[in-house]
Amino acid sequence: MEVWDGEIPYVTPFRRGGPATVSSRNLPFALVLAYLGVVVAVDLVTAANLRLDVFAALAPLTAAVLCTYRQTVFVGILDFCLMVAHHAVLTSDVAVNRVGSFVGNALMVGASIAVAWLRRDGDALLERVRATGEAAQRALLRPLPLRTGSVVVDGFYVSSQREALVGGDIYEVVDTPYGTRVLIGDVRGKGLGTLGAGAAVLTAFREAAYHRRDLESGVRAMEQGLYRYHRSAAYQATAGASADDVAQRASEEFVTALVFGTAEGPAAAPGADGEVPVEFVDCGHLAPFLIGSDGAVRELRTPDPGLPLGLGDLSPQPRIARRVALPADCRVLACTDGVTEARDPRGGFYPLAERLGTWAALPTPELLAELRADLDAHTGGRLQDDAAVLVMERAPGCDAAGAVSG
Structure with a gap:
C-alpha cells in the first residue's frame, strides 16, 4: 500500500468579480x-x-x-x-x-x-x-450529488455546446456489492458528437461495476464496450464511406478515464493510523487532487498512467490498479481537461491547484460554487471544452464499519 507523500504548492490570494446582468420579460x-x-x-x-x-x-x-x-x-x-x-x-x-x-x-x-x-x-x-x-441527457448523466453507503460525490458539469447539458465528459457513481465505484472520463472531442462513445463506456462501466470485483477487469470491460461501439453498424454508417475512413475515425476516438474503488463494511473502516484504503485505475487521465482537512492540496500522480480507453491494444502492459491509503477526513477532487486547459482572453491556463489551495477549508458545496464562478470569470463565460468536476468524500455519519449509522 502506498501512502501519499508530496509538496504543498504556494498559493496566492485573489479576487473574483464579474459584471451582473439583469433581464426582464x-x-x-x-x-x-x-x-x-x-x-x-x-x-x-x-x-x-x-x-x-x-x-x-x-x-x-x-x-x-x-x-x-x-x-x-x-x-x-x-x-x-x-x-x-x-x-x-x-x-x-x-x-x-x-x-x-x-x-x-x-x-x-x-x-x-x-x-x-x-x-x-x-x-x-x-x-x-x-x-x-x-430527460435523455439526464438519463445518461445523473444529477449531482450522488451518494452510496460510505461516499458522497458532488460536483458540476458544463457543456461547451450551447443548450446542451452533456457533451464529451462522463461520470458515474455506483454502489455495488464490492464497494463504491466512481468514474470520471473525457471523450476525445467535445459537444454532442461524442455522446455515442461516452454512452458506450458508461453502459459498460455500470454493468461491470456490479459483476466485476476488481477494477482492472471492469476497465477492460469498458474498453471492450468502446470497441463494440466502434464496430456497430450505426457508428460505421456515420463514420465514413469506406472501411478505411471508419478505422481512421475509430482510432482517433478514445476516452481518458479515472476509476476509483472503495471497499464496504469493515474493510472500508479507517485503520489505526486513521487512513482508509482506496484503489484507482488511471487510463491516461489528469491526476486527481487530495484536499486535506488542514487545507493542504496535493496532486496524486501515478508513476506510469495507462493508455486511454480505445488505445489499450497499443501496449502489451495491462492497466494496474494502484492502492493508496488516504486520510479518512480528506477529499479527492477529479476533473477533466476542460478545467485545467480553460484559457483566459490572454491565453493563460486556469490555475486549478492555486485556486484549490485558497478554497481548501470550505465545505464541498461552497468550494464547488467558488470554482464554478471563478472558472466562468477566468474564461469570460466561454469555455472551449466540456468541463466536469467531481469531489469525493466520506459520507457524514459513516461509522467505523463503513456503513451509514443511525
Missing part, C-alpha cells in the same frame, strides 16, 4: 408601448395630412418579435384603435381614407398577431424538444 413590452405613445403624440400635434400610422404599425410588428403573444395582441389592438380613431373617424371625411385606414391597420395588426402566434407555437415546440433532450 417586460422591458421590451414597455419600450414598445413608449414608442407607440411617442408616435401617437407626434401624430396628434402634426397636420392631418401627415399620416404616421405606418410608423405606428412598427409597434405590433416589433412586439411580435420581442414580446409575448398576449403582449403583442394588446399592442396590436391598442395601435389599431388609436390609428383608426384618429385617421378614420376624427380627422377624415373621405370614405376612401376611412376604409383605407381601417383595412390597412387591420392587415398590419393581423399580420403581427399571426407572427406572434407562429412564434409562440415554435417556442412551445422548442421547449418540448429541449425537455425531451434534457
Whole structure:
C-alpha cells in the first residue's frame, strides 16, 4: 500500500468579480408601448395630412418579435384603435381614407398577431424538444450529488455546446456489492458528437461495476464496450464511406478515464493510523487532487498512467490498479481537461491547484460554487471544452464499519 507523500504548492490570494446582468420579460413590452405613445403624440400635434400610422404599425410588428403573444395582441389592438380613431373617424371625411385606414391597420395588426402566434407555437415546440433532450441527457448523466453507503460525490458539469447539458465528459457513481465505484472520463472531442462513445463506456462501466470485483477487469470491460461501439453498424454508417475512413475515425476516438474503488463494511473502516484504503485505475487521465482537512492540496500522480480507453491494444502492459491509503477526513477532487486547459482572453491556463489551495477549508458545496464562478470569470463565460468536476468524500455519519449509522 502506498501512502501519499508530496509538496504543498504556494498559493496566492485573489479576487473574483464579474459584471451582473439583469433581464426582464417586460422591458421590451414597455419600450414598445413608449414608442407607440411617442408616435401617437407626434401624430396628434402634426397636420392631418401627415399620416404616421405606418410608423405606428412598427409597434405590433416589433412586439411580435420581442414580446409575448398576449403582449403583442394588446399592442396590436391598442395601435389599431388609436390609428383608426384618429385617421378614420376624427380627422377624415373621405370614405376612401376611412376604409383605407381601417383595412390597412387591420392587415398590419393581423399580420403581427399571426407572427406572434407562429412564434409562440415554435417556442412551445422548442421547449418540448429541449425537455425531451434534457430527460435523455439526464438519463445518461445523473444529477449531482450522488451518494452510496460510505461516499458522497458532488460536483458540476458544463457543456461547451450551447443548450446542451452533456457533451464529451462522463461520470458515474455506483454502489455495488464490492464497494463504491466512481468514474470520471473525457471523450476525445467535445459537444454532442461524442455522446455515442461516452454512452458506450458508461453502459459498460455500470454493468461491470456490479459483476466485476476488481477494477482492472471492469476497465477492460469498458474498453471492450468502446470497441463494440466502434464496430456497430450505426457508428460505421456515420463514420465514413469506406472501411478505411471508419478505422481512421475509430482510432482517433478514445476516452481518458479515472476509476476509483472503495471497499464496504469493515474493510472500508479507517485503520489505526486513521487512513482508509482506496484503489484507482488511471487510463491516461489528469491526476486527481487530495484536499486535506488542514487545507493542504496535493496532486496524486501515478508513476506510469495507462493508455486511454480505445488505445489499450497499443501496449502489451495491462492497466494496474494502484492502492493508496488516504486520510479518512480528506477529499479527492477529479476533473477533466476542460478545467485545467480553460484559457483566459490572454491565453493563460486556469490555475486549478492555486485556486484549490485558497478554497481548501470550505465545505464541498461552497468550494464547488467558488470554482464554478471563478472558472466562468477566468474564461469570460466561454469555455472551449466540456468541463466536469467531481469531489469525493466520506459520507457524514459513516461509522467505523463503513456503513451509514443511525
